[in-house]
Amino acid sequence: MIKRLAKSIREYKLPSFLSALFVSLEVVMEVLIPFEMADMLDHGINAGNMDFVLQSGIKLVIYACLVILFGNLAGKAASTAACGFGKNLRHDMYYNIQNFSFSNIDKFSTSSLITRMTTDVQNVQQAYLMLVRTAFRSPIMMVFSTVFAFRIYPKLALVFVACLPVLMGGLYLIMTKTHPIFKRVFKTYDRLNRTVQENLRGIRVVKSFIREDHESEKFDETSESIRRDFTHAERNIAWNAPLMQGCSYTCMLLVSWLGVKAIIASGNNPDLGLTTGMLMSLITYSMQILMSVMMLSFIFVMITISRESAERICEVLGEESDLKNNSDPIFNVPDGSIRFDHVTFRYSEKADKNVLDDVCLEIKSGETIGILGGTGSSKSTLVQMIPRLYDATEGSVLVGGKNVREYDLKTLRDSVAMVLQKNVLFSGTVRENLLWGNENATQEEIEHACELAQAAPFINEMPEKYETYIEQGGANVSGGQKQRLCIARALLKKPKVLILDDSTSAVDTKTDALIRKAFAEEIPDTTKIIIAQRVSSVMEADKIIILDAGKIVAMGTHEELLETSEIYRETYESQMKGGLSDE
């Protein structure tokens, strides 16, 4: 895991290293200072030697300046390193996600990908900042302070070395007791957020069924459980400060007792033994040592908290797209003919259920094909294999007479335009959204596509026409309008194959008919594949395919199917109840 994350440090290795270096230098200065202070007290103030005080003072000022300088440099290097690392992590994740195939995306689910790229990266970045700053600072501080303390007066230095295990043991105990609670609390937090989200989305249902109080109670329960756990965790952590104080006060008292005796024994003479100045530096060192232990324990907490985030990030970074571009690809799709040759598909190797089962199908270039089938009959999966959004598990899919795997992916997807069932518009103007289809499209081309998709009338009614701003997710256009915009966007690609996956369900029937009419007249050479719920949407197709549970159960024209397929006849009749249809 660390290896994979470390790969994303890249150009920020130098700042990371510099940060560690400057921090070390800063620490060296901070350790030298109490030593110098002791000298100043003993040889200067105590001895009444003002020259020495000044001399030492200058030295101390220089040290202090260096502390500020190194601290500054270290801080800057550390933030450059950490923020840069975060940037690279996001970059690497996002770039890798761009290579994801549909099945990769399905595997992760979008909401989890979003959390991984936002919250998780923040956590790891924060931990990294702590790491490059404190992870070096604390141990170096500890070692140097101990060395200096021993140089001053080994007997007393032993006192706080003896305190260390107590502090460490205590901190360890607190951490191990608290960590599982934190882990649990974060899970509960997820539950709380989920409740809020569900209520935001389903507020109409909540209000219609008068379940406001019920939902509030549910929320309170979760909220209470968070309160309980957090209180518990923080009450554990509340031992931190007293523990630290206990250790430092104990040191202080022991040092005072032993120190005073030693000073008196030496007559407060630096040449003979311990002095007041030395005593004070020892006290400073003891604080520094204990503080470093404390800081180290914080790092451990940070790292354990961010460990799960790091794991989730690594999963994204390590995910390999299961669709690989051909190494020697073809860059030209000759025509819009399609052939399915004994295609079988499963979502994963291990799944025992075939989503598509031995599908054979031949579509000529320029034909219009209708696909009907019940919920869960794998209509979408079937058509998503044409632009190679999924790869066939067995058998092969051919477009323009060649296996889709032989094409360059970009070329293939430019030639096969697909309007997805769950479609989205992006925040931006109508024009910007349409340009997704072809960034070089002229105004005429855009308008033409919109006319074909029957989107022009309502766009022209909009206040700023093609420059009207579409809110995120297309919130300010109706479902039917959104679908028509999505169709226009796909038309702008001037594709050889156009696939509409239940793309006119929210469009009223008359407009739906107009769209199909426009297709037939204006883009006769494009192969059109239409998945629909309404029989009327596919009735006039050259060929209608009936799918059931991943198998083609019937195929033919409207008239043929009325004769041969019971499913088709049933569907047709159910929609035409009373003589006419759903239209």
Add this chain to the structure above:
Amino acid sequence: MNDKKIPGKKPSLDMITIKRLLSYFRNYRLSMVFVFICIILSTAASVASSLFIKTLIDDYITPLVGVQNPDFSSLIAAIFGMAMLYLTGILSSLFYNRTMAKVSQNILKDIRSSMFRHMQRLPIKYFDTHSHGDVMSYYTNDADALRQMLSQSIPQVIQSILSITFVFVSMLIQSVWLTVFVLIFTFFMMKLLGKITGKSGHYFMEAQRSIAGMNGYIEEMINGQKVVKVFNHEEKAKKAFDIKNTDLCDNATSANKLANTLMPLMNGLGYFLYVIIAIAGGYLALSGFPNLTLFGMGTLTLGTIASFLQLSRSFCQPIGNVSNQINSVIMAVAGAKRIFEFIDEPIEENNGKVTLVNMTMKNGVIEETDERTEQWAWKIPHEDGTFEYRELQGGVRLENVDFSYVEGKRVLHDVSFYAEPGQKVALVGATGAGKTTITNLINHFYDIENGVITYDGINIRDINKDDLRRSMGVVLQDVNLFTGTVMENLRYGRPDATYEECIAAAELADADSFIRMLPEGYNTVLNGDGSGLSQGQRQLISIARAAVADPPVMILDEATSSIDTRTEAIVQRGMDALMYGRTVFVIAHRLSTVQNSDVIMVLDHGKIIERGSHDKLIEQKGTYYRLYTGAFELD
């Protein structure tokens, strides 16, 4: 909080919000007094630690140095006394930390709960006009910032201020002259600090803005990732991403840089102060200059200088601590402000006095009862305190209704129609014609501008909203299920429904067969986002859910749009059974769904342009006829 001492705090701290935040401590007054006392004790112990050095040097070391066989008994007593003080300090610190944890978590829970309870009372309009992401972030980001502040920043700031005060007093006790040096130095230090925190605050806000922008972009693009793939838009998406990513990195780096340099700067300045005091103290002591203290004149002893030096260090540290907390406090207060604004959003008014009660019919007279009789009556209070009962029948009438979501943009014009009890009324029309709006009005989710809507002859404005909605069931196109078992979801509208009733409802909606095929049948836990179920299956559950609630009026808004027509034909029987004996409003694209309605309203741009039965409308050969025959236009 004493904000005068904190540099750079002035620009963006909002005292009204802080006061309101503090008001949450009301219920914990006693605890807070306790916490305050404990903080004082614990701070006193740590300051006393610095003073103890003076005592050690002046009272023990100096007099005892050179003495033969020194007597340490008084030293032991002093150390023992100190130990007691330390122990008090340690215990106080433990108690206040633990109490504070409890208090802050309780307050957070209070705030969270009042947010959610308030949210449940907000009108639908609020949810229609505010982004869910924004509301979500009140619960996550803002509440989190608040948690940080309550459990960490506030105690730290209190402790730091106390400690500054104590140290200051101790300094005065030891030497006024040296204290003056410290004050002058502190003044310049504060100026510098104010500058840095002000600047870092600016970068901090910039960084927050970048983070929000980045997160928004990620959310939108990842949600549309499949479209990105279909349109080969990957390279462009990467480019736009890189720009935002670099911007975020730059701002975050700048903000962090300043924050990170604060501590070393404070450290370094602390040493400066140390040197200044040492030199000044040294000269004062050597020149025999009389030392002014709070208690009079004396001489500047070595012990005084030593402990003063130690004190000076505990003076700078808390100042650094406070300045370190400033940004998070500002952020938390900004978050608290947003939370309070949310809590202050006006709630949905519910002034209706007419309520729904269970009834029994005795000799043709309605009598109210507490039992569930499956028979309901409206209880209409009169001004003289008497009541009138009217049997719930489900007749709905709209008279000359005008409505607009946004002022000036009228969505419904002069809409009038009625549904007699038990009738099935269909609303047909293009998207945006105003069909769903009508159901929003019948439910009283929105108030109408002109006209009147009556229910069993009672103006719905006079009906208690909860009771009004209790008498209606809705099945919406976008199905929202809640995390929980299938059974819990079915019972959503009537928690006391029996197991058998729920199964019967599921059978009615043709949902029983697939529910039984789920891994745990009716006990299968569903996710709120409905993963694992198809849209059609979710609609079936939602139909069954409405059937369990068993209301006299039903609104079916595109309830079967995601069910394929073959399945719909099967469900249709169930739907017919569900609709039997109820007043039903049906909205559908598929005209097959609405054909057998008693009356069909054709809506266009917020007006009813045709009305009548299927046969009548076909005969009229108007819009409905054209819609109906649309499929054959191309023939």
